[in-house]
Amino acid sequence: MKQATVTDSVELLNRDMSEKNLGGHWQLGLESYLPYPETTVQPCLWKWKDVHESLMRAGEVVSIEQAERRTVRLLNPALKDRQATTHTIQFSFQYVKAGEHARPHRHTAAAFRFILKGSGAYTTVNGQKCVMEEGDLILTPQLTWHDHTNDSGKPIIWLDGLDIPLVQSLQQLLFEPYPKDAQPIEKTSDEVVLFQGSARPSSDPAADFFHYKWSDAQRNLRVLVETASPDRFDGYVLEFCKPMTGGPTMPTIQCALKLLRPGQETEPHRHTSTAIYHAFRGSGSSYVGDQRFDWEAGDSFVVPLWYPHRHLNRAQSEDAILFSMSDTPALKALELYREEPVGQ
Numbered sequence: 001m002k003q004a005t006v007t008d009s010v011e012l013l014n015r016d017m018s019e020k021n022l023g024g025h026w027q028l029g030l031e032s033y034l035p036y037p038e039t040t041v042q043p044c045l046w047k048w049k050d051v052h053e054s055l056m057r058a059g060e061v062v063s064i065e066q067a068e069r070r071t072v073r074l075l076n077p078a079l080k081d082r083q084a085t086t087h088t089i090q091f092s093f094q095y096v097k098a099g100e101h102a103r104p105h106r107h108t109a110a111a112f113r114f115i116l117k118g119s120g121a122y123t124t125v126n127g128q129k130c131v132m133e134e135g136d137l138i139l140t141p142q143l144t145w146h147d148h149t150n151d152s153g154k155p156i157i158w159l160d161g162l163d164i165p166l167v168q169s170l171q172q173l174l175f176e177p178y179p180k181d182a183q184p185i186e187k188t189s190d191e192v193v194l195f196q197g198s199a200r201p202s203s204d205p206a207a208d209f210f211h212y213k214w215s216d217a218q219r220n221l222r223v224l225v226e227t228a229s230p231d232r233f234d235g236y237v238l239e240f241c242k243p244m245t246g247g248p249t250m251p252t253i254q255c256a257l258k259l260l261r262p263g264q265e266t267e268p269h270r271h272t273s274t275a276i277y278h279a280f281r282g283s284g285s286s287y288v289g290d291q292r293f294d295w296e297a298g299d300s301f302v303v304p305l306w307y308p309h310r311h312l313n314r315a316q317s318e319d320a321i322l323f324s325m326s327d328t329p330a331l332k333a334l335e336l337y338r339e340e341p342v343g344q
């Protein structure tokens, strides 16, 4: 009688399957999954002094022709090979000296600029001239042509936020140079009319809306502080919404201003979105996980997803204003957004 000399085993099966590009569920190691989302992104604080020094040095040694854009990027220590600030958003600072022009291009990554120091330069978005003032927010949504011109006679610095890491992970990144050195200017952002009397325009004017002015944001913040009560987790929140629909700033990125009154402290919470903050005015502290970040105007920090966090304005008399961007709209579109208070 013939004897069975080989008995099958899981190891043998795994090996044979692997040769045929197959794998078993039993090989996954389900014990490594947690009942909450886990991120590799690390909480991190970047000081303005370091960013500013790098920008000024880049101004001396990096030409705008060579760089296309003279930006200094915030790199998350856990994502350095990807040159990313978080797994979804890239955050950088751009320095354009007097007389410089950054040539037009477009890409599938959606981007915005928030103006920090300087004024009078402009970004042209699909032929629309958007003249910058400090605190303005200018959008360059996916595949819009954009170039930057600084004819203001003085240097300018702004921050750039892009959804590059997210678009890259979906393998949808593309980049296209514009065929000429500059776009022809067709109109200015002041000519974009959203409402004309009580009649709604027939075409979608929001499709042509790229420029949120600081003067409007500031007025709205004042009204909020005077008439509304603050959110217990985020203080007074002014979101940059899409006109007419009230939708998110862009499909993947929500931008907002968060104001804390002197001494104001928020309660801790956590959410499945990841946020990057930039201290625009004032000073304070944010507690992220078990770390404390002390910030002043110009500093930036990351709150990775599901990390408990809260904010505190340490000043006696000055409001603190944080500019924030998050990937919340992308998560909401995928029905992955969740948030909850965290017990103190």
Ligand code: 1HN
Pocket: 069, 071, 090, 092, 094, 111, 146, 160, 162, 164
């Ligand atoms: C970009 O196009 C700009 O147009 C700024 O100002 C920063 C970072 C990565 C990729 C493209 C801009 C960028 C960028």
